[in-house]
Amino acid sequence: MARTDYFHDPDAPPPNGIAIAVSAFVLNETGELLMIRRSDNGLYAIPGGQLELGETLARTVVREVDEETGIAVEPTGVIGLYSNPAHLIAYDDGEVRQEFSICFRARPAGGELHTSSESTEVLWVAHADLDRLSIHPSIRLRIRHGFEDRREPFYT
Incomplete structure (x- = not known):
């Protein structure tokens, strides 16, 4: 299914739904970030996806990262809650x-x-190489917050 992200776009269609989703900021032992290139829009992103009925949020993180990347993960904390009404996904x-x-x-x-x-595409990316990738602003924000290693979760 094709996807179009609208961000602060006055021509965006009106929203008709909301879904609970998760994403994962995963660093390897050398500090590289786990990234995917999405098949639905061609942009690079951290792995993630939608909560399924009967699942916990932590289980969703584990399942989605494994499905999209082949990497098993253990959730260790929350970076933030992102609910910007100016970001619409069609x-x-x-x-x-x-x-x-x-x-x-x-x-x-x-x-x-x-x-x-x-x-x-699935890859480990050095922090210094992230600017070379085409990444949506909402994902860049999550990545920035992940590298900041905040004490408290971000929320909007």
Whole structure:
């Protein structure tokens, strides 16, 4: 399914839904960040996805990171709660969601990198190389907050 992100765009369609989603800020032992290139919009992002019925948020993080990247993770904390109504996500089936995502910090616990139907590329990226990647502003904000190692979670 194709996806279009609108960010502070007056021409964005009106939202008609919201979904609970998670994302994961995962650093390896050398300080590189786990990233995917999304298959639905071609942008680079930290892995994540939607909560399924019967799941905890922590289990969603573990499942989504494994599905999208092949890496098993252990959630270790919350970086922030992101619910910016100026960030709308439109899908080709007519759904237009307001952003709502809880970003977790997690540590890798095994696995091997692989792509999936949701990721065309999976890679570990050095902090200094992030500016070279095409990353949506809302994901850049989560990444910045992850590297800041804040005491308290961010929230909007």
